Amino acid sequence: MPDSFQPSRQQSDLADIVEMLLDKGIVINADIAVSIGDTQLLGIQLRAAIASFETAAKYGLEFPEGTDMQRVAEAAGDPELAEMERPKPAIDPTRGVNVTAADDDDDDDGSDDDGDEAGGDDGDDDASDDETAQDDTDDETAADTEGDE
Amino acid sequence: MTTDEATPDTDAADIPEINDGRYLYCVVQAESDAQLETTGIDGESVSVVAENGIGAVVHACDGLYDTDDLGQIQRWLIRHQTVVDAAGEAFGTPVPFQFDTILRGGEAGLREWLREETDTLQPVLSELAGHWEYRVEVVEYDSPDDETLVNQDERLSELDAQIEEASEGQAFLLEKQFDQRLTELRAARRETMTAELETELAEEAREVHTLERSPASEISKVAGRDRGGSSRDGDDDDDTDTDSPGDDGDSEAENNATTADSETICRLTLLAHEDSEDEIGSILDDVAAEDGIEVRFTGPWPPYTFAPAIGDDENNDDGDGGDTGGPARVGR
Numbered sequence: 001m002p003d004s005f006q007p008s009r010q011q012s013d014l015a016d017i018v019e020m021l022l023d024k025g026i027v028i029n030a031d032i033a034v035s036i037g038d039t040q041l042l043g044i045q046l047r048a049a050i051a052s053f054e055t056a057a058k059y060g061l062e063f064p065e066g067t068d069m070q071r072v073a074e075a076a077g078d079p080e081l082a083e084m085e086r087p088k089p090a091i092d093p094t095r096g097v098n099v100t101a102a103d104d105d106d107d108d109d110g111s112d113d114d115g116d117e118a119g120g121d122d123g124d125d126d127a128s129d130d131e132t133a134q135d136d137t138d139d140e141t142a143a144d145t146e147g148d149e
Numbered sequence: 150m151t152t153d154e155a156t157p158d159t160d161a162a163d164i165p166e167i168n169d170g171r172y173l174y175c176v177v178q179a180e181s182d183a184q185l186e187t188t189g190i191d192g193e194s195v196s197v198v199a200e201n202g203i204g205a206v207v208h209a210c211d212g213l214y215d216t217d218d219l220g221q222i223q224r225w226l227i228r229h230q231t232v233v234d235a236a237g238e239a240f241g242t243p244v245p246f247q248f249d250t251i252l253r254g255g256e257a258g259l260r261e262w263l264r265e266e267t268d269t270l271q272p273v274l275s276e277l278a279g280h281w282e283y284r285v286e287v288v289e290y291d292s293p294d295d296e297t298l299v300n301q302d303e304r305l306s307e308l309d310a311q312i313e314e315a316s317e318g319q320a321f322l323l324e325k326q327f328d329q330r331l332t333e334l335r336a337a338r339r340e341t342m343t344a345e346l347e348t349e350l351a352e353e354a355r356e357v358h359t360l361e362r363s364p365a366s367e368i369s370k371v372a373g374r375d376r377g378g379s380s381r382d383g384d385d386d387d388d389t390d391t392d393s394p395g396d397d398g399d400s401e402a403e404n405n406a407t408t409a410d411s412e413t414i415c416r417l418t419l420l421a422h423e424d425s426e427d428e429i430g431s432i433l434d435d436v437a438a439e440d441g442i443e444v445r446f447t448g449p450w451p452p453y454t455f456a457p458a459i460g461d462d463e464n465n466d467d468g469d470g471g472d473t474g475g476p477a478r479v480g481r
Contacts, residue, residue, distance in 0.1 A: 004430045004431050005433045005437065005444070006430055006446070007283050007430070008447060009448070009450075014223070017230050020282075021226050021230065021245075022226075024453035024454045024456060025453045025456050026173075026245065026246045026247065026250070027246075027456075028250060028460050029458060030460035032252055032253050032262060033250060035213075035249055036249045045215045045216055046216065046217075046249070
């Protein structure tokens, strides 16, 4: 345990992100703006997917046992996923969302117009290759929490 | 191309066009020459558009981000968050928008909007400066077992004794009462623990709110938001598991927060000044030191939960301080 309990952004933060970004944040109630809350027509797929997200969210978005987090991180193009601690076993792994399904969505790797997802010019932590996944975590998800479990 | 990628299967005719939209990440305190070096959702290039000392962090887009691919949603969400984080690092506490909030009318429209809303945004930005959202989840690994509760509660021991002597039919009914009493006791115990922690935290934090014990219900509410489903009445921070004593009806919600070997006592969200982090940490230290208790403490987050609704409120569910009712709208 650290001397004093420090907040971290590592373990359960995907669940927090999902909840905060989709349910909170500034809402603009005006014709000039559109958002997923606006009409039945908007964000339908997103909302449907979120409904199935629930299964995962129940367990704090824990990934099924044996999930290769490095691979998930690559698929998601976000190295911090690789830094997630191996999640606790899901209660019923068969109900967990299979995050590796993202693999068959190859847009980011395949299409050249999306090049910066693959790590090129952006100075921040967007790189999706393994090595950078390691040293890129400094500012955002400082690995300073040994997570008390 | 964003639109094409984002909505591959959707009948385009159903979707309102957004010509020259601006995807909004957050607003920050910034002058007109402000810049932010980061990449947005789908690799879009992010810029800061500032008016009256208020900078909106945006990228140009022409459609809502929509997909049924969970991996894609995750990428978008995390990228959105990464941009907001970068903005926070560069400009101080950002006031974040809900994911997928897009303003019509190009840069001119955005500038106009910023000027119009200066009086709303400026005070929010200054009030939230230096403050962040922190989230606390308290999980108990050895909740007292039924026997312990029976020993502690007169009514339960009474029922227990009656069940012993009752006929099969009576016993069935008594067992129902027994289970209900158990559920009530457990809920009351959680409430007491939560209230104590809230009181302590409230001394160091500016605001403390109770969240549903399981994030799942929050998320399903988002999905149903257009039907007004995201608002619940005021007394319900715990009603997912106590209001319906039927032993089946509530079990799904209960399971969200309770697993075979652990039970979520509470989830709290705090708005606190960054300087109070240590004090809050030390309160949580004490809680975590108790046997069988695990505390998850995440943050600092941009103050999502404490961000306002802006504009006329005809879209709000009126009355009960629902989901878009201003900074205090998590007050459940």
